[in-house]
Amino acid sequence: MNVEAKAAEAANPNLIQGATGDWEVIIGLEVHAQVNSHAKLFSGASTEFGGAPNAHVSLVDAAMPGMLPVINEECVAQAIRTGLGLKAQINLRSVFDRKNYFYPDLPQGYQISQFKSPIVGEGEIEIDTDGGPKRVGIERLHLEQDAGKSIHDQHPEYSYVDLNRSGVALMEIVSRPDMRSSKEAQAYVTKLRTILRYLGTCDGDMEKGNLRADVNVSVRKPGGELGTRCEIKNVNSIRFIGQAIEVEARRQIDIIEDGGTIDQETRLFDPKSGQTRSMRSKEEAHDYRYFPDPDLLPLEFDQAYVDELAKGLPELPDEKRARFIKEYGLSAYDAGVLVAERSSADYFEAVIAALDDPARDGKLAANWVINELFGRLNKEGTAIEDSPISAAQLAGIAKLIGSQAISGKIAKDLFEIVWSEGGDPAEIVEARGMKQVTDTSAIEKAVDEVIAANPDQVEKVKAKPTMIGWFVGQVMKASGGKANPQAVNEILKKRLGID
Amino acid sequence: MQVDEATVRRIARLARIKITDEEAKGLEAELSGILDWVEQLSEVNTDGVEPMTRVVPISLKKRSDVVTDGEKADEIVANAPLSEDDYFVVPKVVE
Numbered sequence: 359m360n361v362e363a364k365a366a367e368a369a370n371p372n373l374i375q376g377a378t379g380d381w382e383v384i385i386g387l388e389v390h391a392q393v394n395s396h397a398k399l400f401s402g403a404s405t406e407f408g409g410a411p412n413a414h415v416s417l418v419d420a421a422m423p424g425m426l427p428v429i430n431e432e433c434v435a436q437a438i439r440t441g442l443g444l445k446a447q448i449n450l451r452s453v454f455d456r457k458n459y460f461y462p463d464l465p466q467g468y469q470i471s472q473f474k475s476p477i478v479g480e481g482e483i484e485i486d487t488d489g490g491p492k493r494v495g496i497e498r499l500h501l502e503q504d505a506g507k508s509i510h511d512q513h514p515e516y517s518y519v520d521l522n523r524s525g526v527a528l529m530e531i532v533s534r535p536d537m538r539s540s541k542e543a544q545a546y547v548t549k550l551r552t553i554l555r556y557l558g559t560c561d562g563d564m565e566k567g568n569l570r571a572d573v574n575v576s577v578r579k580p581g582g583e584l585g586t587r588c589e590i591k592n593v594n595s596i597r598f599i600g601q602a603i604e605v606e607a608r609r610q611i612d613i614i615e616d617g618g619t620i621d622q623e624t625r626l627f628d629p630k631s632g633q634t635r636s637m638r639s640k641e642e643a644h645d646y647r648y649f650p651d652p653d654l655l656p657l658e659f660d661q662a663y664v665d666e667l668a669k670g671l672p673e674l675p676d677e678k679r680a681r682f683i684k685e686y687g688l689s690a691y692d693a694g695v696l697v698a699e700r701s702s703a704d705y706f707e708a709v710i711a712a713l714d715d716p717a718r719d720g721k722l723a724a725n726w727v728i729n730e731l732f733g734r735l736n737k738e739g740t741a742i743e744d745s746p747i748s749a750a751q752l753a754g755i756a757k758l759i760g761s762q763a764i765s766g767k768i769a770k771d772l773f774e775i776v777w778s779e780g781g782d783p784a785e786i787v788e789a790r791g792m793k794q795v796t797d798t799s800a801i802e803k804a805v806d807e808v809i810a811a812n813p814d815q816v817e818k819v820k821a822k823p824t825m826i827g828w829f830v831g832q833v834m835k836a837s838g839g840k841a842n843p844q845a846v847n848e849i850l851k852k853r854l855g856i857d
Numbered sequence: 858m859q860v861d862e863a864t865v866r867r868i869a870r871l872a873r874i875k876i877t878d879e880e881a882k883g884l885e886a887e888l889s890g891i892l893d894w895v896e897q898l899s900e901v902n903t904d905g906v907e908p909m910t911r912v913v914p915i916s917l918k919k920r921s922d923v924v925t926d927g928e929k930a931d932e933i934v935a936n937a938p939l940s941e942d943d944y945f946v947v948p949k950v951v952e
Contacts, residue, residue: 395922402925411943412933416926420933432922460873462947509944510951517951518944521933645871655917656910 371488372539373580376611382580383607384587385543385573386535387599389550390528391560392504392568393436399503399527400427400470407566411520419525421465426653433527434657436559437477437501438667440529443557443674444496446481448664452500454654457646462519463506471530473648476500477657483533483553484676485545486694494546495534504528529560535574535587540603544596547571548698552675556700570594575606577614585610586620590627590634602627606634678703686710686720695728701742702732708749709756719753719760726756730773751776754783767839768792795841798849801833804841805849808832816854823856858892860885 373380395405401418418425441448453475456468478499484491506521531550537543551569554560562569571594576587588610590602605627610620624644625634673681675697682693697703709723710716716723731752735745755772758764764772764787775786787793795801808829809816819825826847833846850856865884869876876884930943939946 397920397922397924397926402920402923403927404924410930412930412945413943414927415930415933417933418926428918428920430922431919434919458871462945462950508947508950510949512944513946513949515949516939516946517949518941518946520944645867647871650908650910655915657917 370580372542374577374607374611377615380580381577381607381611382538383540383603384535384576384578384584385537385540385603386587387533387537387543387546387574388572389531389533389547390504390570390572391440391531391550391554391562393433393501393527393529394559394561395430395432395436395527397430397432398525399430399433399501401525403525405526407568409522411518412522414522415524419465419521421467427470427651429654429657430527433501434477434659435667436527437499437529438659438664439557439671440531440554440559441478441481441499442664442668442671443553443559444478444481444483444499444531446496446499447479449475449477449479450659450661450664451475452477452657454501454651454657455648456651457502457648459646461505461508462517463508463521463524465506465521465524469503469505470651470654471502471648472500475656483546483549485542485549487542487545492536492542494536494542497532497534499529499531502528502530535576540600540607543573543603544600547596547599549675552698552700556672556674558672564595567594571599573599573602573606575603575610576620577607577610585614586622588620588623588625588634590625591637593627598627598629601629601632602634605632609634672700675703682706682724686716686724688721688724692724692728695732696724699742702727705742705745705749709753712750712753713760714757715760719756722760723753723756726752726759726769726773730770734773734777746778746780747773747776751780751783758783758787762842763787763793765794765839765841765843768794791840793840795837798845801837801841801845801849802853804833804836805829805846805853808836809853819854819856826850826854826856829854858889858896860888860892864888 370382373382375381392405393399397403398405398416398419401416403416403419404414406414412420416425418427438448452472454470455473457471457473458468460467476498480498481496482493483496484493486492504523504526506519506524509518509520512518533546537546551562551564554569555562560569564570570592573590573593574587575590576585578585588606590606593599593602606625613620624637626637627634679690679693679697682688682696683690688696695702696706706724706727709727710720713719713723731745731747732742735742740746755769755776758772759766759769772783772786772792775781776783812832815825815828819829829850830843830846833850834841834843862881862885865876865881865888868888869881869884934940934943934945937945
């Protein structure tokens with residue numbers, strides 16, 4: 359790499375290096391998020407996951423002749439809430455269209471979707487990047503039906519079709535092609551998922567396919583004209599989204615640099631091989647012949663309805679993070695970790711509520727939640743909801759540290775005891791004599807003993823004051839870790855004549 | 858508006874309707890005729906006219922989010938030419 363290229367890379371770390379120079383990758387995402395609801399979008403059948411084959415199917419979902427769709431008002435409310443969470447335009451009038459294609463798991467022969475007039479228009483999401491916060495535009499959000507499921511491994515000649523998912527409400531959330539690296543795309547999906555989970559409009563469970571993404575990828579020379587894009591269908595984990603973008607961008611760069619051209623096509627990411635491959639059969643099916651569904655009138659509501667829903671929205675992660683920084687002096691990073699999941703943020707807020715002096719101990723409590731508790735929960739594979747240490751207990755530990763009743767080191771032992779045995783932290787400290795010794799005379803006595811026993815070290819520390827750490831260690835050891843380290847330090851300095 | 862044979866074949870394929878060469882020829886003329894007939898509507902000036910979605914002043918009927926249906930897999934697959942364990946069974950479709 360020559361000097362200019364190095365400088366350019368430093369200026370824009372997102373660029374990908376090719377044989378003919380640097381390339382920029384352009385990414386847009388279509389996320390399909392299953393709406394949290396009891397019943398389906400247009401029928402009264404259950405949306406519950408994992409039912410017996412075709413158990414959650416009504417005659418509407420099976421597209422029996424003469425059946426008519428009736429919209430579930432909660433699905434509409436959920437789409438509006440999501441739109442509000444994305445700071446988006448809510449359209450008081452939207453229209454359902456038929457998207458026509460044939461597939462065995464689509465018994466109607468069309469999907470009811472919204473094409474020209476979606477329920478939600480332009481919005482945005484703020485993501486964190488290495489270069490600071492960045493806004494990713496949302497183009498639209500529309501409501502549509504999910505399809506059924508085909509199973510191909512039951513029989514050598516036949517596929518088995520289960521319509522339990524058929525007709526479940528999905529929100530398709532379409533971003534602007536604003537992302538410039540796999541990391542940014544991952545940050546976008548992560549943030550979108552967090553917002554949906556806060557709103558309670560989608561559970562974000564990617565393993566069950568309740569949140570999945572179609573990824574549009576193209577490459578260009580920095581600042582040049584947009585390249586032809588390929589769409590990678592149905593990527594179902596945040597890790598795979600990153601991998602799919604990396605390999606697809608590289609594939610396109612290699613083709614162009616070898617003198618070839620990119621065909622606009624639909625591709626699949628195969629996690630096993632780590633490659634994307636063409637789904638040629640999908641090409642013709644792209645002629646969807648949309649037209650307004652004659653079974654459904656336009657979806658209309660007034661601004662008062664939207665305002666009422668807006669009143670019921672919870673505090674969203676960005677606002678919560680800003681508040682944690684302002685009220686408890688947390689770092690942006692720590693606040694971000696705490697708000698990433700609503701359950702974590704709720705736990706932290708419960709800890710704060712149980713503190714006597716949140717201004718003093720809030721930051722300390724955050725550190726203990728993030729480093730000790732999350733670390734331990736992760737290690738044990740336990741969810742925060744099932745934490746053996748309650749928010750009140752954790753607050754108890756933080757209070758004891760904050761008031762200097764115990765040292766940080768003893769606090770770790772206390773944490774272990776509360777984790778495995780339970781109990782009130784203050785009572786445990788009292789009962790087991792874990793209290794920090796702040797009684798100066800007791801510390802002075804220990805200091806004097808250590809000094810008297812180690813004349814050689816005393817000589818050395820006078821020449822090299824940093825050796826005081828050794829003395830601190832000895833005194834702490836003599837006190838069984840219970841001496842206040844700060845007091846020990848001060849008394850040692852005085853006795854040894856060090857400034 | 859003239860529909861050519863390629864368009865007829867494409868429409869037939871999209872609609873999953875099998876047609877013979879002879880039928881394709883006939884359909885060219887028929888579809889062209891239908892489109893010409895509908896084309897007459899464009900003689901009416903519709904500038905600024907909203908598409909009509911209803912003849913009586915009613916709004917979209919909504920349902921509350923309650924499970925009222927399902928748990929009748931046997932009825933759902935009753936008419937299927939082939940089924941097993943309440944699954945629809947269809948010729949293999951795999952990408």
